[in-house]
Amino acid sequence: MTPQLTILLLAFVVANLPWFSDKVFYILKLKSNHKNLAWCLLELLLLYLMIGAVSHYAEYVVYGQIAKQAWEFYAVTFSLFLVFAFPGFIYKILWKKH
Numbered sequence: 001m002t003p004q005l006t007i008l009l010l011a012f013v014v015a016n017l018p019w020f021s022d023k024v025f026y027i028l029k030l031k032s033n034h035k036n037l038a039w040c041l042l043e044l045l046l047l048y049l050m051i052g053a054v055s056h057y058a059e060y061v062v063y064g065q066i067a068k069q070a071w072e073f074y075a076v077t078f079s080l081f082l083v084f085a086f087p088g089f090i091y092k093i094l095w096k097k098h
Contacts (some may be wrong), residue, residue, distance in 0.1 A: 003062050007055045012084045018043035019088030048081045
């Protein structure tokens with residue numbers, strides 16, 4: 001399996017993590033026992049940054065250098081991360097009975 005495909009699969013799995021637990025970062029239990037949309041979006045943003053750091057490191061390990069990127073790259077990758085998170089969003093917000 002190529003490193004690019006591995007990073008994409010990892011990003012897909014990680015993008016869906018915030019939606020499948022009512023704990024913040026799978027550690028902190030909330031008083032209301034229900035995690036709202038704002039917590040999920042905050043987790044999603046932080047997980048995007050984590051995947052970005054992992055892919056940055058993987059690029060350095062595989063290619064020996066880091067390519068410079070402009071803001072457009074980050075806008076597209078964050079949009080892709082949001083698309084990856086869509087199945088979890090459907091499960092948590094639209095499908096799951098509370």
